Amino acid sequence: MLHDEVVARIRDQLIEGRIAPGARIPERELCQTLDISRTPLREALKVLAAEGHVVLLPNRGARAAKLTLADVRDLFEVSAALESAGGELACQRITDAELAFIAARHAEMEAHYTARDMRAYYACNRAIHEAIMRASGNAVLIGIYESVSARIRRARYVAPMTEPHWRSALQEHAAMLNALERRDGPMLAMILKTHLRHKGSEVERAGFATL
Amino acid sequence: MLHDEVVARIRDQLIEGRIAPGARIPERELCQTLDISRTPLREALKVLAAEGHVVLLPNRGARAAKLTLADVRDLFEVSAALESAGGELACQRITDAELAFIAARHAEMEAHYTARDMRAYYACNRAIHEAIMRASGNAVLIGIYESVSARIRRARYVAPMTEPHWRSALQEHAAMLNALERRDGPMLAMILKTHLRHKGSEVERAGFATL
DNA sequence: ATAACCAATTTTGAATGCAATTTTGCTATT
DNA sequence: AATAGCAAAATTGCATTCAAAATTGGTTAT
Numbered sequence: 001m002l003h004d005e006v007v008a009r010i011r012d013q014l015i016e017g018r019i020a021p022g023a024r025i026p027e028r029e030l031c032q033t034l035d036i037s038r039t040p041l042r043e044a045l046k047v048l049a050a051e052g053h054v055v056l057l058p059n060r061g062a063r064a065a066k067l068t069l070a071d072v073r074d075l076f077e078v079s080a081a082l083e084s085a086g087g088e089l090a091c092q093r094i095t096d097a098e099l100a101f102i103a104a105r106h107a108e109m110e111a112h113y114t115a116r117d118m119r120a121y122y123a124c125n126r127a128i129h130e131a132i133m134r135a136s137g138n139a140v141l142i143g144i145y146e147s148v149s150a151r152i153r154r155a156r157y158v159a160p161m162t163e164p165h166w167r168s169a170l171q172e173h174a175a176m177l178n179a180l181e182r183r184d185g186p187m188l189a190m191i192l193k194t195h196l197r198h199k200g201s202e203v204e205r206a207g208f209a210t211l
Numbered sequence: 212m213l214h215d216e217v218v219a220r221i222r223d224q225l226i227e228g229r230i231a232p233g234a235r236i237p238e239r240e241l242c243q244t245l246d247i248s249r250t251p252l253r254e255a256l257k258v259l260a261a262e263g264h265v266v267l268l269p270n271r272g273a274r275a276a277k278l279t280l281a282d283v284r285d286l287f288e289v290s291a292a293l294e295s296a297g298g299e300l301a302c303q304r305i306t307d308a309e310l311a312f313i314a315a316r317h318a319e320m321e322a323h324y325t326a327r328d329m330r331a332y333y334a335c336n337r338a339i340h341e342a343i344m345r346a347s348g349n350a351v352l353i354g355i356y357e358s359v360s361a362r363i364r365r366a367r368y369v370a371p372m373t374e375p376h377w378r379s380a381l382q383e384h385a386a387m388l389n390a391l392e393r394r395d396g397p398m399l400a401m402i403l404k405t406h407l408r409h410k411g412s413e414v415e416r417a418g419f420a421t422l
Numbered sequence: 423a424t425a426a427c428c429a430a431t432t433t434t435g436a437a438t439g440c441a442a443t444t445t446t447g448c449t450a451t452t
Numbered sequence: 453a454a455t456a457g458c459a460a461a462a463t464t465g466c467a468t469t470c471a472a473a474a475t476t477g478g479t480t481a482t
Contacts, residue, residue, distance in 0.1 A: 027463080028463085036437095037437045038436095038437080039438090043254050043257045046255075046257060050261050052351075058213070058214075058464090059442085059444065059463085061463070074349045074350055077300065078349065080296070081292050082289075138288055139282075140285040140288075141288065141292070144289065214465090238433080238434085239433085249434095249466095249468090251465080251467095270434060270474065272433075
């Protein structure tokens with residue numbers, strides 16, 4: 001198994017909560033599960049620590065990072081900054097094909113809203129946000145966005161949207177698509193910032209304590 | 212030596228260009244220099260690869276990352292996004308003490324400009340930008356900013372400012388301080404964005420090809 | 423003379439082994 | 453019964469070792 005694959009596998013376990021936040025990471029056990037020895041596992045843990053998914057205590061092993069309320073606030077603030085910048089750049093650089101892709105996902109998303117299929121809705125929602133970031137054409141920005149998104153994802157799992165928030169989120173998305181089509185960068189940046197602030201406060205309110 | 216210290220030491224060598232961009236990293240030699248064995252060194256290289264300072268080629272070793280023109284453009288765009296967001300948050304959260312510290316550094320910086328001491332000027336400049344980011348109170352933002360700044364730093368070394376650009380940079384800094392004092396977040400964000408765009412295009416123009 | 427191929431050397435990637443630190447469980451004392 | 457102290461066990465961190473892959477140098481054939 002390749003190094004990056006080991007990192008990705010463990011990261012997935014952390015994001016999906018299969019390794020509980022704050023839990024000690026059983027080095028021995030993971031070695032058996034992944035069928036690798038301690039050396040490559042420890043290399044992976046060091047990388048995950050640099051990414052913020054894991055906390056390393058000297059001589060006391062690795063623990064799955066625990067998101068505090070402050071962390072969630074910080075992550076959403078950063079995400080807002082990254083996405084608004086990405087949106088602004090996307091308006092300068094997006095191709096018609098990319099725009100069509102986003103419009104298609106948006107249409108799907110509206111259907112999922114009507115059908116009250118929240119899981120499918122989330123998938124479209126995420127695809128749209130990622131597509132906008134890709135359209136920014138900025139590899140560094142995309143990389144950091146993915147890293148921050150991964151850390152946020154766990155927090156979002158435990159925060160199902162309320163109906164009124166869901167409706168207004170959809171309206172914000174419609175406005176986003178409109179701004180993108182008009183290549184109105186500052187407008188899209190503003191909408192995304194607001195959109196992310198709403199998402200953030202929703203997550204912070206809705207039983208985030210359970211993490 | 213602690214793991215983080217190993218990472219920091221190698222990172223410094225990369226940033227300062229003591230290990231040339233694109234150069235193969237002599238694993239053996241570094242082991243002797245740092246007086247550690249290959250295991251901790253390799254762990255450090257993996258972390259530095261995750262940070263973007265090093266490129267790892269499977270079965271073919273590590274190389275110091277080489278900044279392309281696209282990388283520099285990307286990094287400055289991201290830095291602009293991070294700093295403008297940081298500035299906006301700082302306006303909400305900055306303390307009088309932090310503001311006084313920045314004002315003092317700004318005064319020093321003007322003196323260094325008058326004395327045409329570019330090295331001292333740069334030190335103040337960096338202290339101010341870092342102080343603004345710290346005042347944002349967002350640990351995640353600060354961490355990402357430091358990482359991006361580190362990658363940018365090498366590019367800046369080779370781009371000495373021209374006199375007219377220096378003068379206008381100083382004016383922008385004066386405007387920044389003014390916006391901070393008035394806690395005018397949107398204004399500070401705008402100035403920082405412009406300031407970073409100027410810095411970026413200056414670096415991109417000025418003999419960046421030498422990297 | 424150049425290019426292709428093959429062997430020798432070097433280098434990478436991973437497993438194992440060993441010393442040091444921490445944690446755990448037991449005993450003894452209050 | 454509860455706590456402090458101590459010894460045993462486990463775990464961490466690093467050095468060493470070993471197999472696999474890549475690079476290097478030399479030789480041969482065109």
